[in-house]
Each structure stands twice: as structure tokens, then as C-alpha cells.
Amino acid sequence: MTDIVTSGTAQLEWVLRSRPSGRPRATDVELVESTLGRPGAGQVRVRNLVMSVEPYMRGRMGGEATYAEPYGLGEPMLAPTVGVVIESDHAALPPGSLVLHDFGWRIEALVDASDCRRLRHDDLPAAVHLSVLGIPGMTAWVGVERIAQVRSGDVVFVSSAAGAVGSTAVQLAKQRGAVVIASAGSPEKVALTEALGADAAFDHHDGPAKDLLRTAMSDLGVTALDVYFDNVGGEQLEAAVRVLADHARIALCGMISIYNSAEPVPGPNNLIKLIWRRARMEGFLLADHLDAQDQFEDEMADLVRTERIRPVHTEFPGGVAGAWDAFVGMLDGAATGKALVPLVPTT
Amino acid sequence: MTDIVTSGTAQLEWVLRSRPSGRPRATDVELVESTLGRPGAGQVRVRNLVMSVEPYMRGRMGGEATYAEPYGLGEPMLAPTVGVVIESDHAALPPGSLVLHDFGWRIEALVDASDCRRLRHDDLPAAVHLSVLGIPGMTAWVGVERIAQVRSGDVVFVSSAAGAVGSTAVQLAKQRGAVVIASAGSPEKVALTEALGADAAFDHHDGPAKDLLRTAMSDLGVTALDVYFDNVGGEQLEAAVRVLADHARIALCGMISIYNSAEPVPGPNNLIKLIWRRARMEGFLLADHLDAQDQFEDEMADLVRTERIRPVHTEFPGGVAGAWDAFVGMLDGAATGKALVPLVPTT
16 A cells, blocks of 8 residues: 555545445445546646545435435545645646545545635644534534524533534534533543533443433533534433523534434434423534635634634544545544544644 | 302312323312402402413423423412403403403402403404414414414425414415415314315324325425424424425424323434434424514404404313313314313303
């Protein structure tokens, strides 16, 4: 395996071979050699620097219509990736330009310039553009800012709070002046959320979610949640619904607890509390909020530069060949913060 | 039993004796004689004309903190009631004034004038002020107008659509130009919803809700719901979540399917679709929307006078003594539209 290829020679990319039911298996995908040509009209050739593994890729493998188009069988696995333009047929993206594109999980890619977003804050590390400045960061921002509308003094519960989205949501909620309760899946992750500013935190393995949440709230002297930023669904969602404040908001961001379930999982048994508490539960997708991208990036870049928001990354080894293990590891909870696969050593 | 009492003599009122678990029993309440004095300072004595039986009374009997304060044991069962002032210590409510108050389930009541709402549209029948112009009507209006924000062309599904709230919601949604699908609990009720304007309707006993809803949608040539006005929760909520349109709104108004359940009932197993469809599920209570009461009443009174909204009532017999059977009958689905107990023959 090498991280260096030459134009016109073979390179490596991941393709989908079969659609998983339940937990994805290594036989569902294959790392294949392919040949990259020269850029066509308006295209650029990008040498990828760092690739993302994203929870939503599990949905795209499944072939069902979720919100993102399924990957085709035998087709490449698309994923957000930061790279550098090394050959260009578009004046706006000369060689050397740093770009974000969606044609990752390969060493190099030919991409239409219109499908590239040139990094606007390229003083920041490439990886940051896939984490706090990328999809998970903006997802957290939309959830906190537009869906949950977190205000100073709100009591905010964030699940999967050591994850890419959750770790950003915790920090953004703290920036907004909220009291933040975090849950995560290991003592180390719990400690991380506290280091990021969470006022209380628990490991969801330590007991029934409703008890753990109650204890955390009691420790803080709060009696109800104004906001639940939900990344997991299932038991923690039910636990949060139990203790909502009047006019509470639940931002439904992900349900990682059920992504790998082949069978439907019952929902919360207490949704009637949404009536009693006049609460709102709202799902959202980034795609509806792209109007805010520049505003988000400028705000977030400033927060990162001034170290008020700390990017949290787990870098998986192996270069392009490591993407699959990184993906499965991320689904299994092995990543803290954003799961990334560097193709070129970045430090 | 008589419907006529004299001031200072015994009259009849219902009190709570024990808190039901599951289906309420007759032994949970008692009809007792009480003595009514003269109005104190700022009070009026009201002869009740027509009493309401409301689903939320079940919650108030249970003693849990829902959204309304529980009834005290040994205390009167409060319920919305329209009556006429027959003795007054408040200049704004002279004898003969028609008022709405919350001290029903009795023949006469002493009420602070500040706890009475003088009917603003007293050209309309007294009973209408408990149905389309009362709590259920305004609940439907808030759900359609403020929570679901029904717009012309929306596909709107209303469950329990022959009920007091549902029958009004169906008609309001039609007034807004929506395509309306209704569900109800008997062939007669289904026929009623169609008579009220529903474009398609089904009896929820006729099969799995998801199949019945799909068939109704298919008959209308529509593929997704923009709005679900939920009065029942449970299986129909899950069925609706399955077929939401992008940016759909679910107004959670009631969950009559679970009010009488002593055990928690699992929620929808497909809430992840709220994310995929970027849908909003929001509970609401009338108490948060009292700022709109005059606007609502004026609009609704006009709709009733011009026969664009048809009040639907089921009057239970027996005068004050009939309230309990009316209440249990309403919970069991015996009522079509608003369940009422006239104390004085109104026709």
C-alpha cells in the first residue's frame, strides 16, 4: 500500500459490493484499483489529504430512501474529504487550492470544480474542515442555533456528547450560556465532555438512562430540560422526554442507537409528555440550512482560532486502506470526536 | 332527582372519591348534595344550562401532574359549563348574563366574576360555546392555525375526526384549502367526517392503520402527509410518521388511545423519519394561546353563523346525574362530536 500515486496510473478507491442488514461486514465493500484520467472541462484533479467517515454513510449503504441517495452497488463510497488541487481545468481553483469535496474514500479524485468548496479559512488545519468547520460542526450549530434555539440559562442535555456532532454541540451550548449535561459511552469520553465544559456528564452504560439523567440533574440542582440534543434515540430519548420543561425543544439529529438494528425499535412510551409540556421535537438536516454556511463558518473559524471551541479528532491509521476499519470503529463507538482518516501525515 | 333547586337549599354536585388506575369506575366519584349560599363579594350565582365532559378530566382524576392540576379527593369535579347568572354581586354580570365557567358538574355554582367569561356571541346556542366556540373548537383552531400551520393544498390527516376537536379540525383544514383524510371509530362516524368535508376517511377498526392510511392516500392520489393532527397517539401516529412529507408538521393534541392504559405504551418505532423528513412534532395546550381567544371566537362565530362550520354534538340524558355516564361513554367512544350534558332542555 502506498499513499503516493502518479496521474494516469492505478490508484485505490472503495466500492460498495453488497447492502448490509444490521451491522456492516467487511465483505460489503472492496478496496479496488482504478485509473484516474486527466481533468475534463471544468474539472480538477484533487490529491486527498484527509477523509471523513460519517454515520450517515451507513444509511447510504442500506439502499433505502433515507434522506441521502443510496450508493449504487459497484459504485464508489462517497464521503467528505479535504484535498489539494494538483491539476486544474478551472481558473478559480488553481493547483495548490485546498478544497472540500464529497468524492472521498480514494487517494485522488477527478471532481467538477462546481462540486468543490474552496476552503475559506485555510489557515486552519485541513482536518478541522471535516470536524467543527465541516458537516458535524455545522450540524451541531444548526441544531443548537436554529432548531433548539439554545438561550442563556437553558438546561441542555446532549447525548453522544463525545462524538463529532455532540462534542461541538456541548461547546456551542456552553458558548450560548447554557447549563450542559452530557452523556457518552466510556469513562474517558465522559471525562472529555467535562473537559469541553459540560457541567455534568454520565456514561450511559452505568444504568438506566432515566436514573443517570435524574442524578446528573439533581447534582446540578435543576429539575427539567429546556433542550435535548438527541444523537442516539432509544432509551435516552425516552429518559429526556420524561423530564422536559414547559416549551422544551428536542433537536433530533441522529439515532445511532438504531442505525445497525435490522428490526424496528419501539419509540419513547411517554410522548404524551410532549403535549403536557407543550414541547417540540424536530428533525433536521444540514441540506436545508446551507444559506447559513458562510455565517456558520465565519463564526466557527473565529471560535476555533480563539480556542473557545476545541476540535476533537480521532485519526485512524492505514491511509486509504484504513477507511473501512475506521468506519466500523466509528459505528462501534471507538472514535472520540470526529473520526478521520489522514492520507498524508498531517503532523 | 330534580333539575330545580332553590338558593340556600340542597343542590347536587359530583366529587372525586378515589383515583382511577386504568378505566375509571363509578365508585371513583359520587353525586352528593351540597348547600349553596348567597354570592359573596364580587361573586355571582350561576344556574348551569349545559355541562361539558372533557377527555382531559381523566388526567385530572389520576392525581399525576399532567398539565392541569389534579382534582383533590373529596373535591368537586370541575368542568367547563355554560350557565346564566341568577344572582349577582358584580356590576359587569347582572342577572341574565350568559357565562362560561369551569365550576360545572353541578346544578348551580357560586363563581367569582373574574372566573367567568361572559359569552361574546350569545346569539349562538349555549352548547356551541362548549363545542366549536369552546375548548375543543379553539384547540382545533390552535392546532390547525398555529401548530400545524395548514396551508392551501396541504394533505392533512386528522384522527378521531368525529370527536369534538377532530370534527372541528377537519372543517377548519377544509376551510384553509387542504386535502383532508379522516379516521374515526365506526361507519357512522366515518360517514359524518365525510359529510363534514373529509376527502377520504376510514374506520380505524378495519385493519392496520398503516394500510388504511395508505389506501386512503392512494384513493386521493397523494403520496405524503404535510400535516397530521393527532388526537390518539399509538398506532395511527406511527402510521402517519411513515408517510410524512418533507417538512411535515405533527400537531400532538391528544392521545386518547392511551388515556385509559395503566401501563406505558411503546411509542412509534420510526421517529428517525422525523429526521429524514425534517419533520416537526409539537405538543400544545390551549392555555398558551389565550391571546388569540377573541380572534378565534370572532372567526369561529362567523363560520358558524354562515354555516361553514357545523357544530357536532352528542347530548347525554339525565341532567346533572347523567354526567358520569356521559364521561365514561365519551371515553369509550360513544360520543360523536362534543359530548354534552344539558341541565335544562335546550330544544
